[in-house]
Amino acid sequence: MSLASAGPEPGGTSSGGAGGLKHSDGPWTTASGTAASLRTSTEKSRSRLGPAHEGVAVGAAGFSAVGVLTEVLESWEKRLVAVRGECGYLDGALGNVARDMGETDVKVDKSVQSVDAGERR
Numbered sequence: 001m002s003l004a005s006a007g008p009e010p011g012g013t014s015s016g017g018a019g020g021l022k023h024s025d026g027p028w029t030t031a032s033g034t035a036a037s038l039r040t041s042t043e044k045s046r047s048r049l050g051p052a053h054e055g056v057a058v059g060a061a062g063f064s065a066v067g068v069l070t071e072v073l074e075s076w077e078k079r080l081v082a083v084r085g086e087c088g089y090l091d092g093a094l095g096n097v098a099r100d101m102g103e104t105d106v107k108v109d110k111s112v113q114s115v116d117a118g119e120r121r
Contacts, residue, residue: 028098032091039087046080049073 053073060066 028094028101032094032098035087035090035094039084039091042080042084042087046077046084049077049080 050073053069056069057066060069
C-alpha cells in the first residue's frame with residue numbers, strides 16, 4: 001500500500017521506506033520534549049515574579065500604580081499556571097502518541113513479516 005505522496009523518489013526509492021509508508025515518532029517525541037521544557041521554564045518564570053515584586057508596595061506607598069501592579073502580577077501568575085498545566089498535558093499526550101504509533105508500527109511490521117514468510121506465488 002502506498003500513497004501518491006509516498007511514491008518512488010528519483011533514484012527509485014520510496015519516501016515511505018521500502019515501497020510503503022513508514023512512521024517516525026521523532027516529531028511527536030520532540031514536541032513532547034518541547035512541551036516539557038516550556039512547562040519547566042514557565043514555572044521558573046512564575047516563581048521569579050513574586051520575589052521581583054517584593055518591596056514594591058512599601059517603596060511606592062501612596063502611588064495608585066501599586067494596586068494596578070498587584071493586579072497585573074496576579075493576572076500573570078494565573079496565566080503562567082494555566083500555561084504550565086497545558087504544557088504538562090501536551091507533554092503527556094504527545095508522548096503517548098509517539099509511544100502508541102511506535103507500538104502500532106511494530107505490530108504492523110510483525111504482521112507483514114508473517115505474511116511475507118508464507119508461500120509466494
